[in-house]
Amino acid sequence: MPPRSDENTAVVTWFGEAFSRLHPDLQVLHCGGGILAGKIRLSFGKGLAKFIGKRLAKKLGIPLQPGEHELRIKIHHQENSLYWSRCFDQQDKVLSIFRAFGNYPAGYWLEKTGPIQLKLTFDIIDSAWHWRVLGVRIFGLPLPFCYFRIQGRIKKLSIGIISSMSVFPCHGLGSCFAMKDDWFLNKLINNAPNLQTQRVIAD
Numbered sequence: 001m002p003p004r005s006d007e008n009t010a011v012v013t014w015f016g017e018a019f020s021r022l023h024p025d026l027q028v029l030h031c032g033g034g035i036l037a038g039k040i041r042l043s044f045g046k047g048l049a050k051f052i053g054k055r056l057a058k059k060l061g062i063p064l065q066p067g068e069h070e071l072r073i074k075i076h077h078q079e080n081s082l083y084w085s086r087c088f089d090q091q092d093k094v095l096s097i098f099r100a101f102g103n104y105p106a107g108y109w110l111e112k113t114g115p116i117q118l119k120l121t122f123d124i125i126d127s128a129w130h131w132r133v134l135g136v137r138i139f140g141l142p143l144p145f146c147y148f149r150i151q152g153r154i155k156k157l158s159i160g161i162i163s164s165m166s167v168f169p170c171h172g173l174g175s176c177f178a179m180k181d182d183w184f185l186n187k188l189i190n191n192a193p194n195l196q197t198q199r200v201i202a203d
Contacts, residue, residue: 009077014100014107015124023127033076040071040088041180053176059116059138061086061094062179071181108134115139 011030012019019027028034043066044050044057054064063069074085082098096113104122111118119135136143 010080010082010098010100011077013103014109015104018104018124021124021127022129026127026129029075030077030082033074036071036073036075038071038181040069042066042069042177043175044177045175049176056116057177060113061088061092062177063088 009030015022019030022030029036042057042063044053057064070089072087072090074083076083076085080099082100084096084098086094086096088094094113096111098109098111098120100109101107104124107121109120109122111120115138117137117140118133120131121134122129122131124130
């Protein structure tokens with residue numbers, strides 16, 4: 001049976017009836033909150049794309065060294081917002097705040113991380129969500145969207161496992177940087193049901 005929530009979080013409200021189409025792990029995570037922990041593999045482009053990618057990564061609080069890094073994300077809900085507190089390699093924490101507007105599928109989200117704001121929308125495919133960026137602002141100034149078509153997807157789901165891939169391409173220059181995530185559901189909070197977890201590396 002899908003998990004039940006005592007209150008409608010921003011995610012539950014935004015997706016509405018479509019929320020039940022998400023994988024049970026994603027439903028649990030966005031009803032009560034939780035902690036994801038695992039590894040990311042970070043790669044940068046070449047030349048100018050690498051330069052742009054590292055500047056963008058720095059503003060997002062992402063490590064500037066390519067290769068494997070530890071990542072821990074605490075996800076919780078407060079008022080009408082979704083909070084992601086990221087911690088790379090047990091260093092400084094980076095907070096992203098997501099605010100919902102409208103409802104699925106026509107609505108959107110605004111993600112604020114430091115000086116960067118992303119306008120996002122989501123599609124549900126095979127019980128997972130795929131996110132698309134509709135706009136980018138830095139220090140309140142819009143960037144030409146043709147240059148940054150950021151996209152990501154949850155590419156594999158199993159019991160306790162959430163794996164994803166995020167790509168930050170730059171028009172005419174190739175990929176600025178890409179981040180492949182292999183997370184396992186480490187802890188559920190707010191009295192959400194317990195899940196059996198295991199550690200895997202995605203294909």
